[in-house]
């Protein structure tokens with residue numbers, strides 16, 4: 339696990355597969371996603387802070403929710419409840435909610451598609467968008483199986499396109515970070531080609547999906 343201080347009281351935890359974000363406030367800290375279940379995330383956090391931790395989940399995929407039961411409370415979008423199946427107290431987040439933590443203020447943006455209840459967090463002072471899995475450099479972006487919806491995914495990318503004047507950089511959960519807002523356009527362009535059946539594909543060797551190669555990113559669909 340690599341721990342990087344990205345800004346004052348703002349840390350990125352990265353195990354080269356998926357990353358989490360830790361923001362320190364005055365009396366508690368905010369952890370955005372909890373990683374894979376084989377990652378001792380709480381031990382890693384305790385190297386940085388002893389503050390109580392509140393968790394926010396960008397979505398309910400297993401690489402973002404491992405060891406959630408080690409924490410006291412979490413928040414996520416209601417549409418993810420059955421996917422996450424939390425065993426700790428939880429609250430729902432919705433469009434426009436503000437999370438205040440120390441010097442940072444995050445606005446919740448609903449971006450369904452990768453999963454029904456996917457959210458992004460927009461830090462409104464620095465204009466950073468923590469975008470979960472919805473926008474990535476290269477990918478693969480998982481779009482097969484239950485809880486996924488390609489039409490909603492495209493709609494959400496159009497929504498982010500229309501917000502680009504409020505976003506300076508993207509902080510995705512996978513691959514390069516940070517990346518430019520151009521990747522919203524790139525993912526949208528390729529997702530539209532995916533929907534229109536215009537991308538080359540081959541069967542995935544292990545998973546029940548095909549791998550589609552876009553111009554910029556690739557998808558498992």
Ligand SMILES: [Zn+2]
Nearest residue numbers: 399401471511
């Ligand atoms: Zn993921």
